Amino acid sequence: MVTIEEALRSIQDQKISLKSESKPLNEALGYALSTNTTAPFDVPEFDNSAMDGYALCGLYQEYRLVGEVAAGDSKEVSLQDGEAVRIFTGAKVPQNTTAVMMQEKTSAKDKTLLLDEMPKTGQNIRKKGGQLTEGQAVFEKRHVLNPPSLALMGSLGLSQLDVFSKPQVNIITTGNELVKPGEPKTEGQIYESNSYAISGALQQFGFQHHQKTQIQDDFEATKAGIKTALDSCDVLIISGGISVGDYDFVKQSLEENGVNELFYKVFQKPGKPLYFGRKGNQFVFALPGNPASSLTCFYVYVLPLLQKLSGYENVGLTTYQFPIKHGYENRFGRPSFLKAAIVEGKVEILDGQGSSMIQSMAKGNALAFVDDGEVLKEGDLVRCKLI
Numbered sequence: 001m002v003t004i005e006e007a008l009r010s011i012q013d014q015k016i017s018l019k020s021e022s023k024p025l026n027e028a029l030g031y032a033l034s035t036n037t038t039a040p041f042d043v044p045e046f047d048n049s050a051m052d053g054y055a056l057c058g059l060y061q062e063y064r065l066v067g068e069v070a071a072g073d074s075k076e077v078s079l080q081d082g083e084a085v086r087i088f089t090g091a092k093v094p095q096n097t098t099a100v101m102m103q104e105k106t107s108a109k110d111k112t113l114l115l116d117e118m119p120k121t122g123q124n125i126r127k128k129g130g131q132l133t134e135g136q137a138v139f140e141k142r143h144v145l146n147p148p149s150l151a152l153m154g155s156l157g158l159s160q161l162d163v164f165s166k167p168q169v170n171i172i173t174t175g176n177e178l179v180k181p182g183e184p185k186t187e188g189q190i191y192e193s194n195s196y197a198i199s200g201a202l203q204q205f206g207f208q209h210h211q212k213t214q215i216q217d218d219f220e221a222t223k224a225g226i227k228t229a230l231d232s233c234d235v236l237i238i239s240g241g242i243s244v245g246d247y248d249f250v251k252q253s254l255e256e257n258g259v260n261e262l263f264y265k266v267f268q269k270p271g272k273p274l275y276f277g278r279k280g281n282q283f284v285f286a287l288p289g290n291p292a293s294s295l296t297c298f299y300v301y302v303l304p305l306l307q308k309l310s311g312y313e314n315v316g317l318t319t320y321q322f323p324i325k326h327g328y329e330n331r332f333g334r335p336s337f338l339k340a341a342i343v344e345g346k347v348e349i350l351d352g353q354g355s356s357m358i359q360s361m362a363k364g365n366a367l368a369f370v371d372d373g374e375v376l377k378e379g380d381l382v383r384c385k386l387i
């Protein structure tokens, strides 16, 4: 049995080699860049107007109106002292523009423009290079692309990005009792649900599974199922069959498939019988079958590995501290990731902490970490991961 810290370190310390690929801009969300990016030109590339209004030459309250410039116009316009042109947001400002006045503060009659107030030099002009100058570093390698990053890359005219590949993931669920939702079931059977939590959590963080297989509690079937799954994935996530029961065949089947154990059993609740192993460059997590255990282990252990394999520098869910809404004592005898709800800045530990109970987890929004035997009073800070 290892501690939570030892288990996380074992995952973090794995030596891996990253693969790179080129992704179209509109498919690159959540990928980490595999090269540094510099600006190929100034952003903005030209001085432009921040408002719909008038470009002015000189600082006066009255101007001669001499024309119009719209966004996208490429004609070169030059103003003389005392002249103004109608201009629109994003349009290139004419040469010799001192300021732009927003139209709400003006009145125009025939060829004369009157301002309600004196303009100020540079007012409402977005300067060339105001965001980035040509050659300036934009992103370091490993930057994870979020929506504004995609906008920035697009504004630099980049349509294909060099990124680290994401791992291919396969899922296996085990158990004779499991029936696919929507299909008929008999006494003693239950609907399979863990794979939906796992594939949902994969999607939540920009991953997806390639194959999903359901295996019966049979040694040969488990061995064969694992062999097939390992043919087409970087990370295999197995649910169930990893405890000590007579029908728990996963661990032995992994050994027979040449997977080396890195750790088995973590001193925690839920998810004590968690297994992590490696075969060459492939990784296997066998998650305990209890629904809350498997999903908790996904968030705490599987996600950091998937992100590491995707070239992320910072992996795993961020831990935030919230004051607890009520007193609480962890009497589970193990450090615990508790189903919790953060409401109006306070964390509430929910009823229904059993590992088989998914309802409380579904209604909550966080995992609150409370150490073995820890006694908390109202207002004490609790480390939480938002899920």
Ligand SMILES: Nc1nc2c(c(=O)[nH]1)N[C@H]1C(S)=C(S)[C@@H](COP(=O)(O)OP(=O)(O)OC[C@H]3O[C@@H](n4cnc5c(N)ncnc54)[C@H](O)[C@@H]3O)O[C@H]1N2
Binding pocket: 173, 174, 175, 177, 178, 190, 191, 192, 193, 194, 195, 239, 240, 241, 242, 243, 244, 245, 248, 270, 271, 272, 273, 287, 288, 289, 290, 291, 293, 355, 356
């Ligand atoms: N003698 C012991 N028994 C158990 C121990 C132990 O230390 N000694 N540990 C318990 C703990 S803690 C956990 S967690 C579970 C883990 O067991 P397994 O990983 O072998 O999981 P299963 O036995 O296959 O299933 C456990 C439970 O979860 C349900 N399940 C499984 N898969 C799914 C699925 N895909 N969808 C929905 N529900 C699923 C299954 O029906 C069982 O109720 O072991 C304890 N026992």
Ligand code: MOO
Binding pocket: 268, 269, 270, 271, 272, 273, 288, 290, 293, 355, 356
């Ligand atoms: O380790 Mo288990 O997940 O408590 O039921």
